[in-house]
Amino acid sequence: MANPVPASLAAPGSAAAAPLSPAQAPPLSGFAARDTALLALAARLRAVGTDGFDPAWYPIPDDALAATDNAAWRSTLAAATDAVLTDLLLGRGRFVGGRPDIRRDAAAHPLAPWREALATGADPAAVMERVALLPPEAAALRTALAEARAVAARGPFPAIPTDGPGTIEPGSSDAARIPILRRRLALEDPALADLPSTDSAIYDQPLVDAVKRWQAREGFEADGRIGRITLAALNQPAETRINQLRVNLDMRRGLVASETERRIEVNLPHQRLRLLEGNRETLAMNVVVGRPDRATPLMRVRMTAVQFNPSWGVPERNARDDLLPRFRRDPAGMQARGFRLYQVVGGERTEVDPTTLDWSSFTRTNFPYFIRQDAGDANALGRIKFIMPNGEDIYMHDTPDRHLFRRPDRAFSSGCIRLERPMEMLDAALAGTAGWDRARVQRALDSRATAGVTIARSIPVALLYTTAVVQDGRVSMRQDIYGLDRSYMRAMEAGDPRQRVAARNASR
Template sequence: MRALIALPFLAVSAVLVLPPAPALAQGSAVMASETGAASAAAIARLAERLARLEEDGLDPRWYGVPAAGADPARYRTEALRAAQLVLSDLLLGRVSSLRGRVDLRRDPSSVNLGAWMAELATASEPAQVIERAANLPEGAAAIKAELARYRAVAAAGGWPRITGDLRRTLEPGTTDARVPQLRARLAAHDPALVAGAEANNPLYDDRLLAAVRLFQQSEGLEPDGRVGPITWEVLNTPVESKIAQLRVALDMRRAQPAASTERRIEVNVPHFRLHLLEGSRVVQEMAVIVGRRDRQTPMLNVRMTSVTFNPSWGAPERNAREDLLPRFRRDPAGMQAAGYRLFQRVDGEVVQVDATQVDFSAYNRNHFPYFVRQDAGDRNALGRMRFNMPNSEDIFMHDTPDRHLFSRGQRAFSSGCIRLERPMELLSEVLSGTAGWDRARADRVLASRATAGASLTRTIPVRLHYTTTIVDGGRVIMRPDIYGLDAQYAQAMERGAPQRLASVEGGAVRGTGAR
């Protein structure tokens, strides 16, 4: 009989058909009962390894790992049973899906769970099977080393929280009561950063400035040495949050599908980076601006289908009420000069209204009966081009006139769409293969200032994903959990249950798939 495991992956239920596993016959090996190959000493080593699951981002309490001193037969059965559940989570990941997280990917077919279970049941050293499974994901060793480092910081009491007016920016060269706290916080993160400094010195001196810049650079912030609200917030992020991010990073890497060979675009939202890829080769990389916290960029799997040149912009209702109304109130003539047009529905028809004749003080974010459009042009919010990828969230990629924002380390400034650092370079790539279009023609259309479009002959998959922790050349790079999605994932890990091997019958393993 073939081994079947029903698992819900992402938004659907998938059935994984595993190859025959003769060692599972009669079910005795799957249950890993007293007839298993491991000696009593090996079972003790297995239990000891399971007790160290925190180094793998898991919690031994989730699996019923037995304590030493129990009845030997029961101890063996419970240890092997716990090992089965642990092995399932190490191979398949503990969290199979989350609401709104279409970027999460699992490929159960990449893991021959039946073969792993058979090996666990018959191994003379089952702890070694668990160890191999724990280190299977790409980059696991580096992430686990970083996790151990942060756990050591937590065990030592974590790092001190900085208090005071954290809305006020601390400037280099000033004397401030927050400086000793800042120095203590950096010392807890890395003592070498402030080695030899006078702990209680309130002067923000050059030594501390260098340490702050290194910290800002490591966190993906603008390394200018100015400690403002964003840097204060990152400094006050508890070490437990860092630990949670690393646990999530490990779990997200389990049962990953093979990299697509198709030409594709991937945007890592918390890293503010876009990659155009062919297989594993990076064709292009650039900075992007993503949605701010109150207007988050959604995770999407879509396809880029067309490009619009010299687009006009119909401001969404929320943007009009919350962003543009205050600007109209301050300078209606200036808004019209920037190409913003005001419209109102009158007797069923939409008519343009002279903004200089409107009393904007009579309106607020809850009452603003106008539509706003911005003409195409250099000052248009979408810049000179828009890359269209149809989706229900009305999210697209586009140029922007606000080029200065790309120099920032933290770039969550948009209303949800993706602003591109080098749109012309991306344009050249996406137009490749589209008959009648090349860079020269695109330049002519842009110079004409007329709105025009080009449908792509070869549409391009686009994935917007949320991955705060990456491994680059063996180095772990973490970015702040700007939308709190890692925190949600960590909570789901706590709530989840391992794949339950609910029944054993003639070598068939059936999982409930309940999460």
């Protein structure tokens, strides 16, 4: 990913972010609460699964120790309490690297007041619950996590065979896969589960309807057709959804205060763009983002300029992987679509007629040309390009492939972001830029000449990765298309590196 800035809350050793390890003498060992209240606190710590944590990550003492060695029990409980408090307040995955989209601020979430409340309060378990619910969307995500665990408790998802004929079409018959598909969806679809049990091999209408509901919920095209991508998603274990929710809950902890200036946010898994003024959404649209093998990088940049009628200097990877096969099939057709071929001879760029070449002699590793596409209606960038300088050469742009925006799954690009409504984005970008209105924009487009304008007020742009979005109290999930939730989960399981070092030292 681009710009791998660590998302840690503070540098290792910072008192603001450092939890107390079990090897230390914790200041909370002087709990003012009675043992009954502390037993309730210990029970709350064992229930951190509701918060997306694993109780095994923390040194929670057995309740029996309270009777045999009360001082040791209190001391150990204090260390466990402080470790859980730190993770709930600041994020368990606060040491994840390469996530410039996650910005945390330890100073804005000080530990000291909560440590004091836990040490002196009559109900430390209630204090811990208040900390757990501090992120604005924590309650909805915890509810969704509980629901996902309830689905998983009904039994493991049966694996649907992937070696059958291609796409499973509504009305078709498949004795090997349809009965398993029915059992799989019945585990999480109450309407299907309430129907009379059947092992029918027919992909009948009730099952088609259940598949459509599942596809709509997962962000796929709800057509009832089960192809390779839908089948792979159906075969993911229930634990995948559980871990995604655990990650999304933790990602919201310890964050910087909400921004107030005008800004653009693009959520890559949901393939949606929003223009925000404070918390108010002023523009929203579908976007096309990078496919998994050409992921759009996470970054924070600024939109600074707009280009009309852009030409496209085709990146080397696109030229070799995407365009070379098309030139082999129809060099004249590619030329008609505005693609020009160049090579450097004697230090000078020279255009080459693609219809004169033996295309069968070129391979991905032997292609000495570079390609440019002229501006025009067929240009891959469309008629408008939004420039936001960065080291990855990522930008937003129009596209002639308008049909893609009707699809729920829109991870099709080579990394750049295609806009569903570029003219509305243009209006927003040029707001306040003297002399520019729709009439002048139209003249610039109609000229067919490549031209640009610097916008008066550059706009912050954040390319974000959040697979769980909360709207009106409901959680909407999308696939972990780039595997970043899985990476974050591994960081959560590893925990605070300083605690690991302290634990190893204490065991020697």
